[in-house]
Amino acid sequence: MGRGRVELKRIENKINRQVTFAKRRNGLLKKAYELSVLCDAEVALIIFSNKGKLYEFCSSSSMLKTLERYKKCNYGAPEINVSAREALVTTKTRAFRPAATYHSPRHRRRLLTERNTTHRETMATRKGGRKNVIAITGVAAFLAVAVKLAIDAINSKRNDLKKKKKGPRGSNVRVNLSASDILKLADRVIANSKAVYNAVASVPLDKVTYTNVILPLEELEAYQFPLVQSCIFPKFVSTSEDVRKASAEAERRIDAHVLACSRREDVYRVVKAFAAKGEWSNLESKRYAQFMVRDFERNGMNLTLTKREELQRLRAQIDELSMQYIQNLNDDNSFLLFDHSELVGLPLEFLKSLDKSENNKYKISLRSHHVSALLDLCKVGPTRRVVAGAYGRRCEANLPILEKLVQLRHKSARLLGYTNYADFVTDRRMSMSSSKVFEFLEEISASLNDLATRELTLLKDIKKKEEGETPFGIEDLPYYIKKAEEAQFDLDFEVVKQYFPLSLVQSGIFKVCQDLFGLRFEKVSDAEVWHTDVELYSVFDLNSTDLVGHFYLDMYSREGKYGHTCVVPLQNGSVTNGSRQIPVALLVTQIKKEVDDDPVLLRFSEVLKLFHEFGHVVHYMCNRASHAKFSGLRLDSDFVEIPAQVLENWCYEASSMKLISGFHQDITKPLSDDVCKSLKRWRCSFSALKLKQEILYCLFDQIINSTENVDIIGLFKHLHPKVMLGLPMLEGTNPASSFPSSAIGCEAACYSHIWSQVFAADIYASKFSDDIFNQHTGMQFRNKVLAPGGSKEPIELLSDFLGREPSVQAFVDSKAQPLNNSSSFR
Structure with missing residues (x-):
């Protein structure tokens, strides 16, 4: 026109x-x-x-x-x-x-x-x-x-x-809702849910069937999830403060309703009556009903009214104490003062960003971004020791809070029939029990001892040359690891960044996933979105051309937007009324948008995050479970990170790196072979010592949540030298006072990150490392691991794909590669 x-x-x-x-x-x-x-x-x-x-x-x-x-x-x-x-x-x-x-x-x-x-x-x-x-x-x-x-x-x-504008085909997600629309929709969702639950509760126990009990709840979950997410996701991305506030309020209302539904004894009795009949249409439906019964009983529905009320009281106290622990950390504004001579090694730009006291001293905040920079770069050993000690003594008031939290957790677990809180947490995960987690952590730690000892010896030698005969402390690890890496690897990450224009990285990721998993990605023009920067893509099966799903990309940082990289489920795939509901997801990142049409360049860490999160997107798209409960990313928490961890490996192989890299002024020039090799070796440099530190915290978390009356201060003092090859904890410190994962979110489950890394390493080494673009293997992974979702036990999926039970050996071997390939470690 x-x-x-x-x-x-x-x-x-x-x-x-x-x-x-x-x-x-x-x-x-x-x-x-x-x-x-x-x-x-x-x-x-x-x-x-x-x-x-x-x-x-x-x-x-x-x-x-x-x-x-x-x-x-x-x-x-x-x-x-x-x-x-x-x-x-x-x-x-x-x-x-x-x-x-x-x-x-x-x-x-x-x-x-x-x-x-x-x-x-x-x-x-x-x-x-x-x-x-x-x-x-x-x-x-x-x-x-x-x-x-x-x-x-x-x-x-x-x-x-x-x-x-119409949304993508098959999507029930609503974008661009006003603040009032969000609250109205949330109220309608809640009202509709109550009606369905009331209808199920009214079914006589002697007349329960799949059609009048399970099916209505299944369909409710599938239908309402995209509407619920339509209310909630705007708080992450909307430019309107009113919309974000309405979204947060809608989430509060919906969460309160979901909690109330999980405590409906009348619905629980009906569902359990049907489960007891054993009349299953298929194995996935059987699993669905069993999971519903399990979830009700984990909320105390099988307890007497008195015990149920006690459980609710304990959980309310736990929530309150957890929030107090986090609030204390957030409110802590402690800082230290240093002269310029005490901060030698810190970049001028960093020093310029610091506030100064009246006597012209630099203020070092005891926040992680200041502490990490100082421990990595400051050449003055006493300064590093003072900062590390002060950081480890923060929020001493949190110690009695954590002790009380642990006591209440154990009480709540015993009410539900578990020996301890860790067994309650692991019962619904791949690990199955706290004892298995201990075995896992101790096996990994022991297998890393030799490598970690050699790494520590090297660092001690470097410190001796720089500082003389002074003891090597735990506070020295970050500084000397960084110093050793700079000497060992010829890597300038600012130069590497010039080879990762966002558009090329994105198209490269699409290409990798297309070749591996048989998927085609097509940008949707003129899609209804909440910001001009947002893009919508449809995903098609490469062979059948069937529509698989949709995902939104919201890549650039802006005011009011969620500050981290993540995947937000918007609509779970499922089968309702005989037809498949396709998945819809949102990938949120925080990439700085350039001005004047300059290309957006990614740091290598951002490339790695993008690959990882896109692994979640692919998992979300490929999940073919029939029930919404087993679809999307609503999976075993020990399992859900494994596919994303697998995909990270493509960031370290030369053939795939050349596919996603190209100098921004001439994209025909990818990263050199030498840089690709250096990145692969850098990935695992000093990995044994780094993992040992992580294992230390995982063991602490598992012990306090599996054992009663633990001396929290004494426990860290005991574990530290045992795990860290004799390195003692800094005097007067106790990391338990500033360990938020033990208070909320990952309690009794801190091990899960290492767990997923171990299984991902086994998958990659066994199936992909010899031919990273083998589509036959990729399609097997898609069909055997990704497609079933939560409809089967994760260990069953992995064993079927690997042809055996998973092993830790590939993970341990991968950590030793830099040592075996570098003369500087011999």
């Missing part, structure tokens, strides 16, 4: 003239129809020749009056000046119509076809009864389009267009 008036020269050959006219007419009809739908406008099109009107089209009956204005003058004038020959396309803004009068695109096309067919028959009769309107033209068709048509329509109705 927008080309202005166009005059076409006569085509002498009659057949060619007919074909040309048909093509141009169809092109104009397509444009007219697009304007009708996309611009929410009423469109009329008339085509004239020097013998009169050849063709007319209108998108609605109300446009017929507009056409009448041209009929009299054109039909009554056999001779028309060339300048007066015109094709007119006129629009009239269409008033809002209620949903009852809305016609689907398919119905619109049928109506338009009927109108156009009727008009052609009328024209044929008027011109002597000939049915072929093209054959009677006799002269060339002159076509034109009004220049301002689309621009005026779009500008005048921009806001309405945004609201009326």
